[in-house]
Amino acid sequence: MVTNKIKMNCILCNSSDVKVLEEIEPSILKEIYEQKGIKVKQFFTSKDLNLCECGSCQLLYFTPPAVGDGAFYGELQQKINGYYLKEKEDFVMAARHINSGESVLEIGCGEGNFTNYITTDNYVGLEFNEDAIAIAQKKGLNVINQSIEDFAKQNPEKYDVACYFQVLEHVPEPSQFITESLKCLKKGGKLIFAVPSEDTFLRFGVNLFLNAPPHHITRWRDAVFTEMQKSFPIKLKAVIHEKLHRIHHVFYLQCTIYESLRKILGIPFKNFVRNDDKSYSLFKISFLLSKILSPVYFLFKKDAIGQSVIVVYEKE
Numbered sequence: 001m002v003t004n005k006i007k008m009n010c011i012l013c014n015s016s017d018v019k020v021l022e023e024i025e026p027s028i029l030k031e032i033y034e035q036k037g038i039k040v041k042q043f044f045t046s047k048d049l050n051l052c053e054c055g056s057c058q059l060l061y062f063t064p065p066a067v068g069d070g071a072f073y074g075e076l077q078q079k080i081n082g083y084y085l086k087e088k089e090d091f092v093m094a095a096r097h098i099n100s101g102e103s104v105l106e107i108g109c110g111e112g113n114f115t116n117y118i119t120t121d122n123y124v125g126l127e128f129n130e131d132a133i134a135i136a137q138k139k140g141l142n143v144i145n146q147s148i149e150d151f152a153k154q155n156p157e158k159y160d161v162a163c164y165f166q167v168l169e170h171v172p173e174p175s176q177f178i179t180e181s182l183k184c185l186k187k188g189g190k191l192i193f194a195v196p197s198e199d200t201f202l203r204f205g206v207n208l209f210l211n212a213p214p215h216h217i218t219r220w221r222d223a224v225f226t227e228m229q230k231s232f233p234i235k236l237k238a239v240i241h242e243k244l245h246r247i248h249h250v251f252y253l254q255c256t257i258y259e260s261l262r263k264i265l266g267i268p269f270k271n272f273v274r275n276d277d278k279s280y281s282l283f284k285i286s287f288l289l290s291k292i293l294s295p296v297y298f299l300f301k302k303d304a305i306g307q308s309v310i311v312v313y314e315k316e
Contacts, residue, residue, distance in 0.1 A: 010059060011172070012175050017055035021051045022052075029213070036209075045066070048133070049063075049064070050062065051271065057230075058221050059220065060218065062217055072214060089243060089306065090165045093240050093242065095162060098161050098190070103120065105126070107148050109132075124159075133145055140292035142219075162191050165193065166195065166196070166308070168193055169216045190315070191315060193314075195218075195311075196308055199309075200306070201252045201305075220309070222309065233316055235314045239310075240312075241308075242310065243303075244307075247279070250287070254286045257290055258283050265282070267282060
């Protein structure tokens, strides 16, 4: 594993205590996406791609950033089965922290499905996808195409709740994004968000392209949420891990089996490898084993942790 110090400061807390955990060949990611029929060459403008770790706040992030556009996400929706789930435990758990009648701002709201879980007459959603906006507006929802930066200028300290679900990991400048969303909150208001958790089985995935650029830019450990209180005027109120979704049973077991076998065989872990690498071969073997074992395994393993974590803060 590479641990070289780099000069670029952390994109969340601005610390200079940053090191490279893994040097990744962008060509590997391009090949993986192309196998799915998705072109991503245009997003990788550098020959280098590093997975970095901040020693201060514990955030993991990719640099230089390669960020997908609207067309890219449209392709994912069409070609990746189950990419968008309308029913999410994220929504259920977040809604428990929102009182009836509180004003709610949702950033990156999609079709506004979160409104099915809350009771409020004062809801605004921000979204860039015009198709999603049209669907939300047909439901009678107040959803507009506007950036959080522009919205915050017009609506300072106006909302009781600001929330976003599976959005923050896509943002190349999370510090600015969080700062702007906090500007919209009243003092004592709640910031609620959900992200994929790096403390779950996801961290053992090999060639998990959806957890890398141009899709995900950051990876979030639980330790980050505590450290964020040093960088923003917020107080941590809750960190809640979702239960494992049924559609992820096989992948959960695949990652778990792979990590055990990898350690036994002494194979170094790499996030991204070519198809002829022995690490990838072992991951494929783990998949076959997981298909066989998962029906029995989950008869007994009913408390498995899912891939998302919901975080609740109070603005000070």
